[in-house]
Amino acid sequence: KDDGRGCWCIYTDELDRRFKHRRSTEADLRDALADGTGIEVYYQPLVVIQSGEVIGFEALARWRHPTRGMVMPQDFIPVAEASGLITALGERVLRNACLDAAHWDPPLRLSVNVSPLQFVQGDLVGVIERALEDSGLDATRLELEITEGVLIDDANGTLALLKRIQALGVKVVLDDFGTGFSSLGYLRHFPFDKVKIDRSFITDMIGSCEAIAIVKAVIFLGKSLGMEIVAEGVETSGQFDLLLDLGCTQAQGYLISRPMPIQHFKGPILRDEGT
Numbered sequence: 001k002d003d004g005r006g007c008w009c010i011y012t013d014e015l016d017r018r019f020k021h022r023r024s025t026e027a028d029l030r031d032a033l034a035d036g037t038g039i040e041v042y043y044q045p046l047v048v049i050q051s052g053e054v055i056g057f058e059a060l061a062r063w064r065h066p067t068r069g070m071v072m073p074q075d076f077i078p079v080a081e082a083s084g085l086i087t088a089l090g091e092r093v094l095r096n097a098c099l100d101a102a103h104w105d106p107p108l109r110l111s112v113n114v115s116p117l118q119f120v121q122g123d124l125v126g127v128i129e130r131a132l133e134d135s136g137l138d139a140t141r142l143e144l145e146i147t148e149g150v151l152i153d154d155a156n157g158t159l160a161l162l163k164r165i166q167a168l169g170v171k172v173v174l175d176d177f178g179t180g181f182s183s184l185g186y187l188r189h190f191p192f193d194k195v196k197i198d199r200s201f202i203t204d205m206i207g208s209c210e211a212i213a214i215v216k217a218v219i220f221l222g223k224s225l226g227m228e229i230v231a232e233g234v235e236t237s238g239q240f241d242l243l244l245d246l247g248c249t250q251a252q253g254y255l256i257s258r259p260m261p262i263q264h265f266k267g268p269i270l271r272d273e274g275t
């Protein structure tokens with residue numbers, strides 16, 4: 001009996017601790033967004049598999065917390081989404097990434113993640129237009145990555161918004177393809193410019209005929225629909241070579257580079273303007 005009560009107490013203590021942690025994360029994030037400090041953008045290159053040429057970078061948010069050090073997206077994106085702060089955060093990342101990308105060599109593209117909430121909260125199209133205008137980045141160099149989650153609640157409203165975004169010249173990418181429930185249906189109803197095969201399939205490829213069959217099918221499907229195909233989470237040269245054999249055109253992953261501050265790529269990939 002006593003044991004049972006002890007367990008209950010530990011359980012509630014743990015919940016209480018998590019609740020407090022979440023609340024302080026939210027408060028600190030709100031401060032960071034108000035100050036305009038602490039939110040940083042790291043970049044991970046995308047390469048053409050055939051040539052190894054870098055064709056662009058995905059912007060990934062990082063949070064330099066005053067006491068906790070560098071906080072990763074998994075520890076603040078969910079909090080930002082639950083609290084609605086993701087809209088301000090997403091806007092910050094988009095603006096700063098466009099300002100960076102405007103200095104890159106012209107063929108290089110920028111890919112930015114957009115949360116489902118940004119489609120229902122705030123003026124997404126206006127935010128994109130202003131980010132392009134203020135940075136001078138050409139719309140055709142910007143890609144927005146969305147996950148299927150965005151299409152579930154209000155599919156028609158979202159599709160209309162996505163078409164307005166494409167009308168600006170911006171490309172729309174379906175991220176984490178294969179992890180949702182109705183990926184195929186979405187491909188039929190919306191003309192994505194590009195599809196990213198989820199990392200889980202790439203990880204499982206070596207040693208799983210089923211994973212290979214799925215990757216192969218996605219590549220075939222994407223090509224038939226005139227979409228670009230990216231494999232994400234490529235970690236080994238075995239995976240890279242297999243993707244080349246399967247006809248996948250683009251790759252991203254630790255094998256090529258981890259996400260880094262943009263300075264890291266100055267010189268080797270980017271023009272160094274001495275900034």
Ligand code: C2E
Nearest residue numbers: 060061073077093113114115233234235252253254255259
């Ligand atoms: P994602 O959009 O699928 O981004 C890819 C994630 O996989 C990144 O994690 C990246 O660092 C990681 N990754 C890349 N290559 C490899 C690899 O070879 N192996 C492994 N194990 N991982 C790899 P990160 O930066 O921690 O971001 C996690 C997620 O957080 C992102 O997944 C995205 O959903 C979200 N996120 C990040 N930045 C933003 C943002 O600015 N806005 C929104 N809405 N979401 C963001």
Ligand code: CA
Nearest residue numbers: 058113145175
């Ligand atoms: Ca992404």
Ligand code: CA
Nearest residue numbers: 175176196232
């Ligand atoms: Ca992804």
Ligand code: CA
Nearest residue numbers: 175176198199
């Ligand atoms: Ca993912």
